[in-house]
Amino acid sequence: CARHALDVLKVAVGRPVVVVNGGTSTFEPDLERDLTEAMDVIATVAVHEGVTLVTGGTDAGVFAHLGQALGRAGGNYQCVGVAPIGRTTWPGPEHECFDRDRVPLEVHHTHFVLVEGSDWGDETPTMLEVTGLLADSEPSVGVLAGGGEIAAEEVHGHLLARRPVIVLAGSGRLADRVVEALRRGTSVPLGTDVQEHRELLEVVELDDPLTTLAASLRDRLRRKRS
Numbered sequence: 547c548a549r550h551a552l553d554v555l556k557v558a559v560g561r562p563v564v565v566v567n568g569g570t571s572t573f574e575p576d577l578e579r580d581l582t583e584a585m586d587v588i589a590t591v592a593v594h595e596g597v598t599l600v601t602g603g604t605d606a607g608v609f610a611h612l613g614q615a616l617g618r619a620g621g622n623y624q625c626v627g628v629a630p631i632g633r634t635t636w637p638g639p640e641h642e643c644f645d646r647d648r649v650p651l652e653v654h655h656t657h658f659v660l661v662e663g664s665d666w667g668d669e670t671p672t673m674l675e676v677t678g679l680l681a682d683s684e685p686s687v688g689v690l691a692g693g694g695e696i697a698a699e700e701v702h703g704h705l706l707a708r709r710p711v712i713v714l715a716g717s718g719r720l721a722d723r724v725v726e727a728l729r730r731g732t733s734v735p736l737g738t739d740v741q742e743h744r745e746l747l748e749v750v751e752l753d754d755p756l757t758t759l760a761a762s763l764r765d766r767l768r769r770k771r772s
Contacts, residue, residue: 548659548672548675548679549679551659551676552659552676552679552680555657555659557598557624557626557657557680558598558624559679559680559681559682560681560682560683560684561596561597561598561624561680561681561684562595562596562597562598562681562684562685562686562687562767563597563598563599563600563677563680563681563684563685563686563687564588564592564597564598564599564600564686564687564688564689564763564767565599565600565601565673565677565686565687565688565689565700565704565709566585566599566600566601566602566608566609566612566688566689566691567601567602567688567689567690567691567693567697567700567701568607568689568690568691568692568693568697568714568717568720568721569607569608569691569692569693569697569717569718569719570602570604570606570607570608570609570649571606571607571692572607573607573692573718577716577717577718577752578611580716580717580752580753581608581611581691581714581717581752582611582614582615583756584691584714584717584752584756584759585608585611585614585615586615586618586619586756587756587759587760587763588612588615588689588759588763589615589616589619590615590619590760591760591763591764591767592616592619592623592625593616593619593620593621593622593623594621595764595767597623597767598624598625598626598680598681599612599616599623599624599625599626600625600626600627600628600673600676600677600680601613601625601626601627601628601652601655602627602628602629602669602673603626603627603628603629603634603651603652603655603658604627604629604634604649604650604651604652605637605649605650605651605653606649606652607692608691608692609627609652610652612625612652613625613652613653613654613655614654616654617654623656624656624657625654625655625656626655626656626657626658626659626676626680627651627652627657627658627659628658628659628660628661628669628672628673628676629651629658629659629660629661629669630660630661630663630664630665630666630667630668630669631660631661631662632648632662632663632664632665632668633647633648633649633663633664633665633666634648634649634650634651634660635648635649635650635651636650636651637650637651637652659672659676666696667696667699670696670700670703671703673700674700674703674704674707677709678707685767685768685769687709687710687711687712687763687766687767688700688701688704688709688710688711688712689711689712689763690711690712690713690714690717690720690721690724691714691717691721692718692719692720692721693719693720693721694719694720697720698720698735698736698737699737701720701724701736702736702737702738704746705736705738705743705746705747706738708746709746710746710747710748710766710769711746711747711748712748712749712750712759712762712763712766713725713728713747713748713749714750714751714752714759715749715750715751715752716751716752716753717752720734724736724740724747725749727740728740728741728744728747728749748762748766750762
């Protein structure tokens, strides 16, 4: 179970948590630049505020950018990747896998919880459980950048847990559909009605000053869960 995995890994619990969900595909250059800057903000907040990060753990998309940002930030941090064991492989040439369905894990993560399964999404329930266990009674917040069906399941889980989610407008795909739905008062496939959870969904524009995202993260991380 997730609790046993965290015990074995000796992961510190009872810290505020930021869980990053989103796209793992290649981004257009302008979007990649903006996402890189956003991940730098998240990494800096995590290092300076003693925040635990949770991600999908792979060296792809937003998770790769966040890992690289942690490498640039330096300092001490705790970053837990949760992924299906049947779709991932350890990084480095000594672990090269010729199965194109497997993706290397990202090297700047400090811990990995690998879930039994060979499909993307098999890790979602464990990721949600890990997030709650790591935060314990401390605040936790999700950040959505792009994303598709699996990210939708993750956001659904956050909302059911009354966990706020910062949606990065302009990051594409699911994130932009959620933003449009919030602004138009319409629905989006999330497994739950976004309009019923408006107070938990905060929109931050990717082209806003970087201080906006930093302030939103710090504000959410100082609030106790409602």
